[in-house]
Amino acid sequence: MKIMRLSGLMRKEVYEIVRDPSSIAIAFVLPLVLLLIFGYGVSLDARHIAIAEVVDHPTQITASFLAELQRSSWFSPTLYPDQASAEQAMMHGDADAILWLRSDFTRLSYSTGRAPIHLAVNGVDANQARLIENYVTGTWMLWQQEEATREGARLPMPVIADTRVWFNPSLRSRDYLIPGLIAIIMTLIGALLTALVVAREWERGTMEGIMVTPVARTEILLGKLVPYFIMGMGGMTMSTAMAVFLFGVPLRGSLLVLFGTAALFLLTALGMGLVISVLARSQFVAAMVAIITTFLPAFILSGFIFDIRSMPPIIQVLTHIVAARYFVTMLQSSFLAGDIWPVILPNAFAMAILCAVFLSIALLRFHKRLD
Amino acid sequence: MHLILQRVFALAIKELLALLRDAASRAVLIGPPIIQLLVFGYAATFELKHVPFVVYNQDQGQLSREFIARFAGSPTFDLLHVVHDQKDLEQTIDDKSALMAMDIGPNFSADLERGRTTHIQLILDGRDSNTAGLATGYAQSIVTTFNEAQIAAHGISPPSTVLLDRAWFNPNLDSQWFIVPGICGILTLLVSLLTTGLSVAREREMGTFDQLLVTPMRPSEILLGKALPGFLVGTLEGSLIIVVSIFWFHVPFTGSLLGLYFGLLCFLLSTVGIGLMISSLAVTQQQGLLGVFLFMVPAIVLSGFATPIANMPQAVQYITLLDPLRYFLIILRGSFLEGGSASLFWPQYWPLALIGIVSMIVASRLFRNRLS
Numbered sequence: 044m045k046i047m048r049l050s051g052l053m054r055k056e057v058y059e060i061v062r063d064p065s066s067i068a069i070a071f072v073l074p075l076v077l078l079l080i081f082g083y084g085v086s087l088d089a090r091h092i093a094i095a096e097v098v099d100h101p102t103q104i105t106a107s108f109l110a111e112l113q114r115s116s117w118f119s120p121t122l123y124p125d126q127a128s129a130e131q132a133m134m135h136g137d138a139d140a141i142l143w144l145r146s147d148f149t150r151l152s153y154s155t156g157r158a159p160i161h162l163a164v165n166g167v168d169a170n171q172a173r174l175i176e177n178y179v180t181g182t183w184m185l186w187q188q189e190e191a192t193r194e195g196a197r198l199p200m201p202v203i204a205d206t207r208v209w210f211n212p213s214l215r216s217r218d219y220l221i222p223g224l225i226a227i228i229m230t231l232i233g234a235l236l237t238a239l240v241v242a243r244e245w246e247r248g249t250m251e252g253i254m255v256t257p258v259a260r261t262e263i264l265l266g267k268l269v270p271y272f273i274m275g276m277g278g279m280t281m282s283t284a285m286a287v288f289l290f291g292v293p294l295r296g297s298l299l300v301l302f303g304t305a306a307l308f309l310l311t312a313l314g315m316g317l318v319i320s321v322l323a324r325s326q327f328v329a330a331m332v333a334i335i336t337t338f339l340p341a342f343i344l345s346g347f348i349f350d351i352r353s354m355p356p357i358i359q360v361l362t363h364i365v366a367a368r369y370f371v372t373m374l375q376s377s378f379l380a381g382d383i384w385p386v387i388l389p390n391a392f393a394m395a396i397l398c399a400v401f402l403s404i405a406l407l408r409f410h411k412r413l414d
Numbered sequence: 415m416h417l418i419l420q421r422v423f424a425l426a427i428k429e430l431l432a433l434l435r436d437a438a439s440r441a442v443l444i445g446p447p448i449i450q451l452l453v454f455g456y457a458a459t460f461e462l463k464h465v466p467f468v469v470y471n472q473d474q475g476q477l478s479r480e481f482i483a484r485f486a487g488s489p490t491f492d493l494l495h496v497v498h499d500q501k502d503l504e505q506t507i508d509d510k511s512a513l514m515a516m517d518i519g520p521n522f523s524a525d526l527e528r529g530r531t532t533h534i535q536l537i538l539d540g541r542d543s544n545t546a547g548l549a550t551g552y553a554q555s556i557v558t559t560f561n562e563a564q565i566a567a568h569g570i571s572p573p574s575t576v577l578l579d580r581a582w583f584n585p586n587l588d589s590q591w592f593i594v595p596g597i598c599g600i601l602t603l604l605v606s607l608l609t610t611g612l613s614v615a616r617e618r619e620m621g622t623f624d625q626l627l628v629t630p631m632r633p634s635e636i637l638l639g640k641a642l643p644g645f646l647v648g649t650l651e652g653s654l655i656i657v658v659s660i661f662w663f664h665v666p667f668t669g670s671l672l673g674l675y676f677g678l679l680c681f682l683l684s685t686v687g688i689g690l691m692i693s694s695l696a697v698t699q700q701q702g703l704l705g706v707f708l709f710m711v712p713a714i715v716l717s718g719f720a721t722p723i724a725n726m727p728q729a730v731q732y733i734t735l736l737d738p739l740r741y742f743l744i745i746l747r748g749s750f751l752e753g754g755s756a757s758l759f760w761p762q763y764w765p766l767a768l769i770g771i772v773s774m775i776v777a778s779r780l781f782r783n784r785l786s
Contacts, residue, residue: 065701073708080712084721084730091724133582134752136744139724159578166581167751169589170460171722176579177551183577201526201564202481203533204557206550209507211540219543235707239700246619323438326699327616331442331608333703335450338711339600343454348720350545353463355456362457372510375541385509 048258052266056240060270069235070274074228074282081224082217082290091119092175095129095138098122099146108144108160111186117178133165140164140175210379221292222374223347225282226367229305230341232278233312234319236271238333241320241409260409268313275309276302286378296377300387304377307394308370312337314401315366321409341367369394421631425639426646433609433643443609443647447601451594451655455663458593458720462548466494467514470503475523481534484560485516490552503537513539514549529568583751594663595746596719598655599739602678603685603713606648607706610689613640614781615702633782637690637774644686645679652678659750669749673756677745680763683770684738690777713739741766 060066094112098105112118121138123129132138143161152158162179164172188200211218244250253263283301286292294301316333323329343349344358345367351359362368369390376386434440469482486493494512497503506512517535525532536553538546584591617623626636656674659665692705716723716730717739723731734740741762748754 063698063700065698065704069704073704076708077711080730081715084712084716084726084733093724157576159576162577162579164579164581166584166587167592167747168722169581169584169587169592172581172584172587173460173548173551177554179579180554180577200531201561201568202557203531204536204553205533206536206538206553208538208540208543208546208550211543211546216543219541231707231711235703239703243698243700325436325438326619326703327612328438328442330612330699330703330706331439331446334604334608334706334710335442335446338707339450339454342714343458346542348544349458349460350462350542350548352465353459353461358453358457361453376510379541380508383508383510 045262049262049266052258052262053270056266056270059240060274066236066271066274070232070278071281073231073235074278075285077228077231078221078224078282078285078290082221082285092117092140092178093138094118094120094175094179095132095141096120096122097124097126097129097141097143099144100149102149104149104152105144107190108183108186111182111189112142112179115178115182117182133163138165139171140179142179217290218292218379219375220347221286221290222378223345223371225279225286226308226345226370226374227338227341227347228282229275229279229308229370230312230337230367232275233309234316234333234337236275237267237313237316238319238329239326240267240271241317242323242326242329245324246326261406264317264405264409267317268310271313272306272309275313276306279305279309292378294378295381297382300382301374301377304370304373304387304391304394307391307398308366311366311394311398311401314398314405317405318401318408321405340365344368345371347371363393364397366394366397418635421629422635422638422642425626425631425636426642429613429640429643430646433647443605443651447605447651447655448658451597451601451658452662454597455590455594455659458589458597460548460589461587462490462545462552464492465490465514465545465549465552466492466512467516468494468497468503468506468512469516469518470497470500471516471518472520473518473522474520475527477523477526478518481518481522481560482516484556485553488552488556490549507537507539510539510541513542513545514553526564590663591665591751592747594659594665595750596717596743598652598659599681599717599742599746600714600719601655602648602652602681602742603710603739605651606644606682606685607689607692607710609647610640610644610686611692611696611706612699612702613643614690614693615696615699618697619699634778637694637778637781640693641686641690641774644689645682648682648685649678652682665750667750668753670755671749673754673759674745674749676756677742677749677759677762677766680766680770681738681742681745684766684773687770687773687777688738691773691780694777694781713737716740717743719743735765736769738766738769 096109096112098109109120112120123132126143129138129141129143133141141163143163145159145161148158160183162176164175166172244253279302283294287294315336319329319332319336323332341347344362344365346362347367351362351368354362373387373390376383433443467485471478471482482493485491491514494506497506503515503517507515515537517537519532519534522532522534536550538549540546581587614623617626631639660667688709689706692702692709696702696705716726716734716737718734719739723734723740726734745754745759745762748758
C-alpha cells in the first residue's frame with residue numbers, strides 16, 4: 044500500500060518534470076554550459092603577462108636579460124621609450140608590470156655587483172601580482188645561472204630547493220579546478236531541483252489537494268526526493284564523462300567510490316533544497332535563499348579557489364556547514380590521487396551528518412496541516 | 415505623457431509593495447547580502463597562512479635546524495611534526511595532513527660549511543595546485559633570504575644584480591582590497607536580477623497578469639513599471655554595500671563618487687534589462703530561477719572576479735565582452751584603488767549602456783510576442 048502511494052506521488056512528480064522541462068535543463072543543460080565555460084574560462088595559470096620594459100641605456104648585458112624574458116612563455120614584453128610612457132600604459136591597463144633598467148645598470152653590475160632591476164607590478168589583483176613577481180624572480184634567477192655558467196664562474200647559491208608537486212606535477216590548474224567545479228555544479232543542481240517544489244505547491248494551492256489524501260509526510264517528501272535524485276545522478280555521470288573525455292582530467296580513484304560519495308553529497312544538496320522549500324512557502328523567497336546559500340558559499344567557502352586554512356578562525360568554523368567543502372576535497376582526491384581512505388572516511392562521515400540534519404529538518408518542519 | 419508617467423509610477427509602486435509586503439521577502443533582500451559581504455570579505459583571500467608542513471631531516475648539524483626554524487617561524491608555514499622515514503613523509507601528504515614535505519639530506523650542514531651548493535627537496539600536494547603554487551613561491555623566498563644570510567656570513571661575492579619589486583595601488587598586496595569591491599559588484603548583480611527576473615513569472619503563476627493586461631497600460635509601460643523597482647532596490651543595496659566596504663573593511667576609496675554612481679546606473683540598466691528578458695521568457699518561477707542562474711554564474715566566473723580575464727583563451731575573452739559585470743568590476747576597482755574618475759571610465763560606460771538598451775528592446779519584443 045505504502046509503495047503504491049509512493050509510486051503514485053513519484054509518477055505525479057515525473058509528470059511535473061516533463062511538463063515544465065526547466066528541471067531537465069537544470070540537471071543536464073546547466074552542467075553542460077557551466078563545465079564548458081568554467082573548463083575553458085577559469086584558469087589560474089598566467090600566460091602572456093603584458094610587461095612593459097624600459098631600458099635607459101641598452102648594452103649587451105641588458106639585451107641578454109630581456110632576451111631571457113622574451114624566451115619565456117609567461118611574458119609578452121613590449122619595449123617603451125621612457126618610464127613616463129610605461130607608467131601611462133600601466134594606468135590604462137595595457138601593461139601589468141614595468142621592468143626598468145636604469146642608465147647605470149651596466150656600470151653597477153660590473154663595479155659593485157648590486158645593479159638594481161626595478162620591477163613595479165599592478166597590485167590591484169594581489170594574487171596575479173604575486174604570481175608575476177614569482178615568475179619574474181624565477182626568470183631572473185635562471186638568467187643569473189646562465190650568465191654565471193657562460194663566464195665559467197660559480198654562482199653563489201648555498202641552498203637550492205627542488206620542488207616536486209605530486210598528483211599534478213605540471214600544476215595544470217584545470218586538473219584541480221574541474222573536480223572542484225563538479226562539486227559546485229552538483230550543489231546547484233541539488234538545491235535548484237528541490238528548492239521550489241514544495242513552495243510551488245503551497246503557492247498554487249495544490250498542496251491542499253495532497254493534504255486531504257491519506258499519504259504520510261515522509262511519503263510526500265520521498266516522492267519529491269527520488270525522481271530528482273535520479274536526475275541529479277544523471278547530471279553527475281555527464282559531468283564526470285566530460286571531465287575525463289573532454290578535458291582529459293585523470294580519474295585515478297575507483298568509479299564506485301566516486302559515485303558513492305556523489306550519491307551521498309547529492310542527497311545532502313537535495314535535502315538542503317527541501318529545507319529551503321519547506322521553510323519558505325513562497326517561491327520568490329525560496330529562489331532568493333537558494334541563490335544565496337548555494338552558489339556563492341560553494342564557490343568561496345569550499346576551498347575550491349580560496350584556501351580554507353588561510354581564512355579567519357570564525358569563518359573556518361562556518362565552512363564546516365558547507366557540504367561542498369567535503370565534496371571538493373573528496374573529488375580532488377578521487378580524480379588526482381586515488382581511493383585514499385584517510386581522506387574519504389572523515390569527509391564522508393561529516394557529509395552524512397549534514398545530510399541527516401537537513402533531511403530531518405525538512406521532515407520535522409513539514410507539517411500536514413493548513414495554517 | 416503625464417498620464418503615461420503616472421501609470422508607470424503606479425505600477426512601480428505596486429511592484430515595490432508586492433516585493434516588500436511580506437517580512438520574509440524584505441528580510442532576504444536586505445540581510446543576506448550584507449552577511450555575505452562580511453563573510454566573503456574575510457574568507458576570500460589569496461594570502462597563505464598556516465600551511466602545515468612536515469620535515470624529514472637526515473642532517474645532524476646546526477644549519478639545518480636554523481633552516482627549518484626560518485620556515486616554522488614564518489606566518490605562512492606551520493611545522494606539523496618531524497617525520498623519521500620516507501614512508502611517513504609520503505603518508506602525511508597522501509592523507510592531506512600536510513600540504514608540504516621538506517626532505518633534507520644528510521650532508522646539508524657539511525656542504526654549507528665547505529661552501530658547496532646543497533640541494534633540498536620540497537614535495538607539495540598538487541591536488542590543490544593553486545595553494546601548492548603559492549606555497550612554492552613563499553618557500554622560495556624563504557630559501558632566498560636564508561641564502562643571502564649564508565652569503566654574507568661566508569663573504570662570498572654575491573650575484574651581480576638584485577631584483578627590487580614593488581606593487582602599485584596596493585603596496586602590501588592585500589587581496590581583500592581586490593576581492594571586496596568585486597563582491598560589491600556580485601551582490602548588486604544578484605539583487606537586481608532577482609527582483610526583475612521572477613516578477614512577470616510570478617504574476618503569470620498567480621493569475622494577476624491577466625488583470626494587468628486589461629488595464630490601459632501598453633506592454634512597454636508594464637515593462638518600465640517592472641524595471642523601476644529593480645533600479646531602486648539595486649541602487650540602495652549597492653550604496654549600502656559600498657558604505658560597508660569603505661567603513662568596515664577600510665578599502666581605500668581614491669576615485670570619484672560621481673564616476674562610480676554613473677557606472678552603477680549604467681550597470682543596473684544592463685542587469686535590469688537582462689532580468690526583464692529572462693522574466694518575459696519564463697512562464698514559471700522555476701524557469702525564471704533557472705534563467706537567473708544560467709546568466710549569473712557565467713557572468714561571475716567570466717567577470718575577472720577571482721581569475722584574471724587575460725588568462726582565459728582568446729575565444730572566451732570575446733564572450734566576456736558581453737558580460738556587464740566585467741565592466742562594472744573595472745569601474746569599482748578603478749574607483750576604489752586606482753583613483754579613477756568618470757573620464758577614465760568611458761570605455762566601460764558605453765558597453766554597459768549598450769547592453770542595457772539592447773536587452774530592454776529585446777525584452778519588450780519578447781514580451782509582446784508572448785502576449786499574442
